Amino acid sequence: MKKKIPVITIDGPSGVGKSTLSYAISNKLKWNFLESGYLYRTIAYYITKFNIPLKEKKIIPILKNIKFNFKYINNKIKVIFENKDISKKLCSEKNSIISSKIAIFPYIRKWLLYKQRKFRKFPGLVTNGRDMGTKVFSDALIKIFLITKIKERAKRRCLELKSNGFNINFNFLLKKMKERDNRDKNRIICPLKPDKNAIIIDSTNMNFKNTLQIMLKYIYKKLKNINNKT
Template sequence: MAHPAVVPVLTIDGPSGSGKGTISRLVAEKLGWRLLDSGALYRAIGYAAGAEGIDLSDVDAVTRCAQTIRIRFVASHDGGETHVIVNGHDATDELRTETAGAAASAIAVIPSVRQALVDLQLSFRKAPGLVADGRDMGTVIFPDAAHKVFLTASASERAKRRYKQLKDKGLSVTLAGLLREIEARDERDASRAVAPLKPAEGAVLVDTTGMPIDEVVAKVFAVVRP
């Protein structure tokens, strides 16, 4: 079995709505590598904490939740999004709401929660390789990764994408509300003291605004296989 340190990693970081989830899944499939959706881990903790009635400002209780949570990623049979099983419940749809995103952003600033998830995230590094999607994959979790990408897009474009995604799920949202939430989250994520959102050193920047998905996949894939 390959030592984790020699297993190749492609980190794909970027703000909410930049396309990280879709692009990471498609690139992982194209490479035949494992996938880590780190954002889902934080959303899962927020979801689990809510299900247990935990106040997100209660650092000790949220940390205990992070230390005991059971999370599984299950590939979809139809090639769609990966299902996330949290403490035995398929929470995939709940984790994609802006409420879950806001909860994830709020608890991501808690150092003890981040530490609890470090070992879990590192455990995904297994042969033949790993595509790690998140906000600090290239800067904090896998700083030694050989391949790093930072995806971005305009806030208005990201709001439109999220709006379509949530409306397709039958959720009641407004474009203006999503834009406000995304801009507020960008500010919060970029200015936080712990692992602020920023491109990793040496990361290839890809602006996905107005770019078709297949073109983005080709650009990211070329980072690993030129």
């Protein structure tokens, strides 16, 4: 019987630190990495660049032209479009809002499902998003769901945006994050929620290092138990 490629999923709302934590874990394990949100953000970038109406029937024809060109430079994900690094543009709040809105479109989610699963390669995959553990990799070996109080998430997101050169009002961002949470939790297709087998970690009062240590402790214990059984 062919050995199944192991997957670790890290889900949760925006601003909980999924990206940096999952990338750090993939480095520790020397596993492959997938930032699922960048797939949606890249589509959102195309929509903005070519002034495409935010309607699924208008977006579907352009999907075949979208190529996801990811590179890892200095431990950071770089998205290359027409030989230019567009990573910072993908992180803008405008792009984030558009990517959230297209995430409710059934065809786009189905189209991306195939793309996401192609990242599953040996020795393993660490991925993050909103439905990685509940839908995309429902058979994942380890599932983690991160939560953080929304004001703390907005604070972190503000710092992230400012570090990337964006100036944004905290109260405006807080309002937009609440709206996105509502969209993600109440959408009909793959709503944001923890898988029944996920370990839930609240990082509200923890820094990056503390949260990473807790996650790695759980992951190493789980991997050790599995290796002992085989």
